[in-house]
Amino acid sequence: MAKRPIPRIRVSDAREYVGSWASSLHMSGVSLLVLGLLVFGVIVLSNPLRTVIEQRQQVADLQAQLDQKNSDLDALTEQRARWNDPAYIRAQARDRLFYVMPGETSYLVINDVTNEKDRVRNVSADLTQTNVDWVSGLLNSIIVAGLSTATPEQLTGIK
Numbered sequence: 001m002a003k004r005p006i007p008r009i010r011v012s013d014a015r016e017y018v019g020s021w022a023s024s025l026h027m028s029g030v031s032l033l034v035l036g037l038l039v040f041g042v043i044v045l046s047n048p049l050r051t052v053i054e055q056r057q058q059v060a061d062l063q064a065q066l067d068q069k070n071s072d073l074d075a076l077t078e079q080r081a082r083w084n085d086p087a088y089i090r091a092q093a094r095d096r097l098f099y100v101m102p103g104e105t106s107y108l109v110i111n112d113v114t115n116e117k118d119r120v121r122n123v124s125a126d127l128t129q130t131n132v133d134w135v136s137g138l139l140n141s142i143i144v145a146g147l148s149t150a151t152p153e154q155l156t157g158i159k
Contacts, residue, residue, distance in 0.1 A: 082088045093099040100106045148155065 090099075090101075098106060098108065144155075
């Protein structure tokens, strides 16, 4: 199959073609007037539209502030209700001011020494491997339990 050659258009012919295309668009006075009114409308409405968008953003910000203030008010109302409770006031006086009721004795420990058993050990995330053979330990336990003549109290040391 033979390919058709692509026709080449001279530059002057191309200009004539574009000119003929542009001249085929008939712009009447009404078309120009409508186009001008459309551009004018976009220009006129852009500023109020921007203002509306800014106002909506401000309303959203103020609504968020109002919600935050309402949550703060609820927290303060709960705190005020707690402070109206005499038991809460007594508990706060004991904790904060070390007050005691008449007849009670308060002891305050200074420089308390912590017990080693009570001290929290740091847990390591590293894996360690033990050298205990649990199979032989189990087998030894079974053999000792089956072949020993000692009583269970003697084996465990419990009397």
